[in-house]
Amino acid sequence: MSVLFIVLPLALLIALCWVIAFAWAAKRxxxxxxxxxxxxxxxxxxxxxxxxxxxxxxxx
Numbered sequence: 001m002s003v004l005f006i007v008l009p010l011a012l013l014i015a016l017c018w019v020i021a022f023a024w025a026a027k028r029x030x031x032x033x034x035x036x037x038x039x040x041x042x043x044x045x046x047x048x049x050x051x052x053x054x055x056x057x058x059x060x
Contacts (some may be wrong), residue, residue: 025031
């Protein structure tokens with residue numbers, strides 16, 4: 001029974017820390033755009049990696 005006097009305040013402290021961390025992340029805009037990062041890997045970014053010492057590759 002006496003362990004509850006240690007575990008319960010510790011659990012409340014951990015929960016409070018998570019709530020504060022979530023509020024801090026939401027305030028800083030971490031959850032604003034959930035679509036674009038997941039779709040970014042689908043975009044073709046070959047134009048960024050063109051070599052300057054040879055002819056550029058172009059898709060026909």
